[in-house]
Amino acid sequence: xxxxxxxxxxxxxxxxxxxxxxxxxxxxxxxxxxxxxxxxxxxxxxxxxxxxxxxxxxxxxxxxxxxxxxxxxxxxxxxxxxxxxxxxxxxxxxxxxxxxxxxxxxxxxxxxxxxxxxxxxxxxxxxxxxxxxxxxxxxxxxxxxxxxxxxxxxxxxxxxxxxxxxxxxxxxxxxxxxxxxxxxxxxxxxxxxxxxxxxxxxxxxxxxxxxxxxxxxxxxxxxxxxxxxxxxxxxxxxxxxxxxxxxxxxxxxxxxxxxxxxxxxxxxxxxxxxxxxxxxxxxxxxxxxxxxxxxxxxxxxxxxxxxxxxxxxx
Numbered sequence: 543x544x545x546x547x548x549x550x551x552x553x554x555x556x557x558x559x560x561x562x563x564x565x566x567x568x569x570x571x572x573x574x575x576x577x578x579x580x581x582x583x584x585x586x587x588x589x590x591x592x593x594x595x596x597x598x599x600x601x602x603x604x605x606x607x608x609x610x611x612x613x614x615x616x617x618x619x620x621x622x623x624x625x626x627x628x629x630x631x632x633x634x635x636x637x638x639x640x641x642x643x644x645x646x647x648x649x650x651x652x653x654x655x656x657x658x659x660x661x662x663x664x665x666x667x668x669x670x671x672x673x674x675x676x677x678x679x680x681x682x683x684x685x686x687x688x689x690x691x692x693x694x695x696x697x698x699x700x701x702x703x704x705x706x707x708x709x710x711x712x713x714x715x716x717x718x719x720x721x722x723x724x725x726x727x728x729x730x731x732x733x734x735x736x737x738x739x740x741x742x743x744x745x746x747x748x749x750x751x752x753x754x755x756x757x758x759x760x761x762x763x764x765x766x767x768x769x770x771x772x773x774x775x776x777x778x779x780x781x782x783x784x785x786x787x788x789x790x791x792x793x794x795x796x797x798x799x800x801x802x803x804x805x806x807x808x809x810x811x812x813x814x815x816x817x818x819x820x821x822x823x824x825x826x827x828x829x830x831x832x833x834x835x836x837x838x839x840x841x842x843x844x845x846x847x848x849x850x851x852x853x854x855x856x
Contacts, residue, residue: 561645574604578613578623578631579638587619592725670756673724675765680719680733681712688721688731692748696809699785704809710735710745717742718769722749722758729753732762734770734778737804742770744780747789759792771818778818781810 573596580590587605591598605621608614613627623631646654678685689709696704715733722730732747744766749758770778780798782789790812798814805813 573600574608575634577601577604577621578608578627579634581614581621581623581627581631585621587621590621666756669724669753670758670761673722673729673753673756673758673761675720675722675730675762677718677769678721679712680710680715682719682721684723684728685719685721685731686712688728688748688750689746691750692731692746695748695751696783700783700809708807708809717773717775718766720762720765720769722753722762724753730758730762732766734766734775736775737779740774740776742775742778743805744770744778747780759788760796763792763796767816767818776818777815779804779813779815781805781807781813783809783811 573594576594577590580593587598587601590596590605591601594601605614605616608621608627609616611626612624613630615622615624646657649657690706693704693706693709697706710733714735716736717734719733720731721728728750730749730753732744734742734744737743744763747759747762747766749762767778779801780793781803782793784790793814796816798816801813801815803810803813
């Protein structure tokens with residue numbers, strides 16, 4: 543990571559906080575104001591920590607300070623606004639709105655559109671960077687939850703419906719199951735299984751609707767490829783349905799070539815293959831949480847290779 547890039551991000555953060563740090567006023571510090579704004583009715587301490595990205599001990603200290611000011615009541619692991627706290631939060635909201643309105647009022651309509659578009663872009667990029675991709679046991683509740691949502695979406699998308707019974711069972715995962723998590727919530731998944739010596743199939747690559755547009759599908763695909771390389775795989779295959787146009791665009795842009803069908807999967811009406819270059823792979827560099835992206839060969843081996851696999855979804 544370049545030092546200059548780190549410094550630019552730090553400088554932007556400093557400037558942005560200075561210009562838009564409208565939560566801070568004469569009575570409350572910035573973190574106390576943020577906590578007060580986040581508490582709605584009852585809020586758990588853990589939930590506040592997750593939403594604000596703050597250390598638990600720090601959050602507890604700030605809540606205790608708010609309790610001393612009679613703005614918050616603490617109940618074990620919960621915090622509740624008092625009547626005075628509700629009034630303070632309403633005043634804080636008015637203060638915040640006035641500060642933002644004053645800032646926007648100095649801009650032309652075009653500049654406001656640019657500012658809002660830039661903020662949307664920054665938010666999307668930061669969300670993408672914050673998503674954690676990790677290997678999980680195929681039978682984990684979070685993994686099965688993702689696959690259930692995946693199956694339900696396909697069932698609603700395909701005219702013929704989708705039979706969830708053909709989802710890969712945990713004991714059939716001979717490779718790795720990956721899960722994408724945003725703030726601890728599953729928002730994507732994918733797995734690979736072995737088809738034969740050096741050949742694997744990527745299955746069930748899915749991103750939750752609320753996390754689409756962040757590049758997460760490409761990130762999951764690259765991590766699956768990386769993981770397969772470290773397990774001796776040099777060729778990966780996958781299949782999909784013609785209606786899944788986003789998936790088709792992803793696979794083709796990621797270097798996958800169209801091939802003949804390689805399984806009896808009724809949903810895999812289009813099949814793809816990619817040859818991974820393993821000669822440049824660094825052992826241990828393609829962990830599930832790493833950022834490596836294995837390059838693909840310029841040409842792909844074509845034709846079907848009997849895998850003997852059971853019917854599986856795309």
